Amino acid sequence: MATHIQPEGLADEGIAGETAPPPVRKERKLGSGIEIVLLALFMIVMLFPVLWMLETAIKETKDIYAVPAKVLSFEPTLQHFKNVFGENSPVLQGFKNSVIVAGFSTLIATLLGVPAAWAYSRFKLVAKKDQLFFILSTRFMPPVVVVIPLFLMFRDFGLLDTLLGLILVYSAFNLPFTIWMMKGFIDEVPAEYEEAAMLDGYSRFEAFWRVTMPLLIPGIAATAVFALIFSWNEFVFSIFLITDPDTRTAPSAIAGLIGGTTTDWGLVAASAITFAVPVLVFAFLVRKHLVAGVTLGAVRR
Amino acid sequence: MAEVHVRKLHKAFPDGTVAVEELDLEIKDGELFVMLGPSGCGKTTTLRCIAGLEEETSGQIQIGDEVVSGLRPSERDIAMVFQFYALYPHLTVRENMAFPLRAAKRPEAEINERVAEAARMLQLEPYLTRTPSKLSGGEQQRVALGRAMVRHPKAFLMDEPLTNLDAELRADMRAEVKHLQQRLNATMIYVTHDQTEAMALGDRIAIMNKGNLEQLGAPMEVYNRPASLFAARFIGSPPMNLIEAEVTNGHLTAAGGLQMTAPEGLSRGQKVIAGVRPENFTISATGDGVQGRIVSREALGDETIFVVECQAGLFHVRMPATARFDEEQVVAVRHVGVAPPAYDPTTEKVVSA
Numbered sequence: 001m002a003t004h005i006q007p008e009g010l011a012d013e014g015i016a017g018e019t020a021p022p023p024v025r026k027e028r029k030l031g032s033g034i035e036i037v038l039l040a041l042f043m044i045v046m047l048f049p050v051l052w053m054l055e056t057a058i059k060e061t062k063d064i065y066a067v068p069a070k071v072l073s074f075e076p077t078l079q080h081f082k083n084v085f086g087e088n089s090p091v092l093q094g095f096k097n098s099v100i101v102a103g104f105s106t107l108i109a110t111l112l113g114v115p116a117a118w119a120y121s122r123f124k125l126v127a128k129k130d131q132l133f134f135i136l137s138t139r140f141m142p143p144v145v146v147v148i149p150l151f152l153m154f155r156d157f158g159l160l161d162t163l164l165g166l167i168l169v170y171s172a173f174n175l176p177f178t179i180w181m182m183k184g185f186i187d188e189v190p191a192e193y194e195e196a197a198m199l200d201g202y203s204r205f206e207a208f209w210r211v212t213m214p215l216l217i218p219g220i221a222a223t224a225v226f227a228l229i230f231s232w233n234e235f236v237f238s239i240f241l242i243t244d245p246d247t248r249t250a251p252s253a254i255a256g257l258i259g260g261t262t263t264d265w266g267l268v269a270a271s272a273i274t275f276a277v278p279v280l281v282f283a284f285l286v287r288k289h290l291v292a293g294v295t296l297g298a299v300r301r
Numbered sequence: 302m303a304e305v306h307v308r309k310l311h312k313a314f315p316d317g318t319v320a321v322e323e324l325d326l327e328i329k330d331g332e333l334f335v336m337l338g339p340s341g342c343g344k345t346t347t348l349r350c351i352a353g354l355e356e357e358t359s360g361q362i363q364i365g366d367e368v369v370s371g372l373r374p375s376e377r378d379i380a381m382v383f384q385f386y387a388l389y390p391h392l393t394v395r396e397n398m399a400f401p402l403r404a405a406k407r408p409e410a411e412i413n414e415r416v417a418e419a420a421r422m423l424q425l426e427p428y429l430t431r432t433p434s435k436l437s438g439g440e441q442q443r444v445a446l447g448r449a450m451v452r453h454p455k456a457f458l459m460d461e462p463l464t465n466l467d468a469e470l471r472a473d474m475r476a477e478v479k480h481l482q483q484r485l486n487a488t489m490i491y492v493t494h495d496q497t498e499a500m501a502l503g504d505r506i507a508i509m510n511k512g513n514l515e516q517l518g519a520p521m522e523v524y525n526r527p528a529s530l531f532a533a534r535f536i537g538s539p540p541m542n543l544i545e546a547e548v549t550n551g552h553l554t555a556a557g558g559l560q561m562t563a564p565e566g567l568s569r570g571q572k573v574i575a576g577v578r579p580e581n582f583t584i585s586a587t588g589d590g591v592q593g594r595i596v597s598r599e600a601l602g603d604e605t606i607f608v609v610e611c612q613a614g615l616f617h618v619r620m621p622a623t624a625r626f627d628e629e630q631v632v633a634v635r636h637v638g639v640a641p642p643a644y645d646p647t648t649e650k651v652v653s654a
Contacts, residue, residue, distance in 0.1 A: 124315055190385060190387065192383045192385055192387035193387050193389060195352075195354050195374070195381075195383070195387070196381065196383060196387040196389075196448075197389075197400070197404075198353075198354070198373070198374040198375055199352060199353075199354075199374045199375070199377075199379065199380060199381045199458075200375070200380075200400050200401035200404050200448070200452075201375045201401050201404030201405050201452075202375055202404050203373065203375060204373075206404075211389055214391045215390065215391060
């Protein structure tokens with residue numbers, strides 16, 4: 001998907017990339033110089049908290065509170081990370097719960113969303129556009145709006161303080177997204193493939209499974225990672241619907257470290273880093289598909 | 302191979318568009334049957350109903366001895382070749398061709414044998430381990446043909462299979478399809494909007510328009526005597542000259558005194574539209590005929606098409622390459638050969654015998 005960026009000032013000199021001469025060197029250099037400075041500034045602002053977190057995680061507690069702050073002149077330690085995974089860790093159970101909740105809710109959203117997206121892509125349905133809009137509209141409201149009603153429902157059904165409750169909520173929030181994103185991917189796979197497979201002797205479902213499915217794997221991977229990231233990072237429902245330290249997820253467990261008489265900032269930073277790493281790794285692994293997933297459907301064949 | 306019968310087929314889509322009004326077709330065993338028409342005439346919908354990809358609103362489809370209404374495509378024992386080939390992109394050429402056999406759970410030895418046989422027939426042997434994306438359009442189309450033939454189906458359905466090829470390759474593949482159909486003695490239903498393809502391939506041609514059958518017949522029948530003005534305009538390149546004329550004493554006479562042999566079955570004084578093929582006009586520098594002026598000249602090498610302006614309108618005239626006339630030259634135009642078919646101006650149907 002190559003994008004041709006036409007340099008400014010050359011708009012009237014024929015088609016970019018074919019007849020236009022290469023842009024003037026000097027201007028380009030000046031332009032990119034400013035660009036680089038601006039981007040570097042932006043990067044510093046954005047990365048500072050992350051860097052500070054990294055640094056705090058490997059500082060000893062006394063260095064964390066040092067005034068003036070010690071920037072590089074401290075003895076690094078892994079003690080905080082040992083505490084995160086240690087026996088009396090206040091957050092380890094949270095991580096385990098997060099893995100379960102994020103994993104299952106992603107699985108459920110994918111298992112329900114992919115067939116639904118396939119149906120919306122392939123079949124003529126009554127008021128299909130309205131249905132799809134309705135599905136999308138559930139994402140219009142900020143999640144926090146439904147916290148109170150959900151809390152009351154969960155109380156009546158005994159789902160408060162359970163992982164099942166969170167899995168259901170996250171699945172429900174991921175499903176519309178999964179359907180919409182997967183519909184884009186499935187629309188890109190011509191229906192003729194399935195029709196050919198049906199004429200070749202397979203049932204409709206087998207045709208989907210044997211022909212369309214293998215072509216959808218990258219799309220499913222991208223969609224699942226998005227869903228996973230959402231469930232992994234979600235904080236509002238987790239903190240409202242779960243108070244039991246045994247069933248709360250990592251974000252609220254980490255938040256629970258702050259407050260009280262003293263706050264072990266080293267442990268908070270180490271937990272936060274441990275929490276962020278899986279998402280970064282996943283996003284890195286599927287980064288190609290992520291970009292494809294976001295841009296697919298924007299360009300017609 | 303088997304016969305295919307389509308009886309009183311009617312297809313309306315849920316949004317109200319009627320794709321096929323009412324259609325009866327009898328396709329014989331081993332016949333290459335062409336359905337020809339402009340886009341939206343219902344030819345592809347008919348084919349998809351036969352395939353089972355669309356459900357007919359009413360009517361009946363019979364393949365061989367079996368009424369297939371309600372059967373799934375996979376249960377109809379037919380093969381289809383699509384306009385965009387629909388080769389499975391994640392499978393090699395060999396696996397693409399083996400796919401229908403694997404669906405039928407045939408033994409591996411038989412699969413290998415059938416695929417090898419098809420590959421030999423279609424000269425695909427060097428490409429068996431490649432994926433479709435590494436093949437040219439013509440090769441992809443041959444793989445699609447191979448996939449259709451390995452299963453020895455009751456009938457082949459072809460949905461504009463050559464439309465996506467460039468002109469030169471299209472002629473080659475046309476010959477190959479015809480040859481293959483004859484070798485396999487296959488029943489083949491071939492949908493196209495290209496009248497040349499229809500003329501070249503078909504044992505019989507069904508011309509369709511707006512969900513109705515306009516004419517059904519052998520290529521030369523359709524060419525010589527189109528059943529309606531629609532068919533007359535559709536078949537032949539350049540198209541038939543359609544000339545308003547009146548039946549006079551043994552002749553059809555058009556404006557400016559142009560006279561044509563009158564066909565049988567007309568009454569004197571009747572107003573008709575005569576359909577004259579470009580080869581049934583001749584032009585000469587001097588001599589008999591009505592006066593005309595040459596507007597344009599297309600030298601095609603083996604023949605030259607002249608467009609001549611007469612009082613009765615613009616005519617296309619097909620002449621041998623040896624005919625030399627210049628543009629703007631004043632010439633005499635004369636009708637030669639058999640009597641042209643004549644059409645009623647209001648019903649647009651053929652009225653001559």
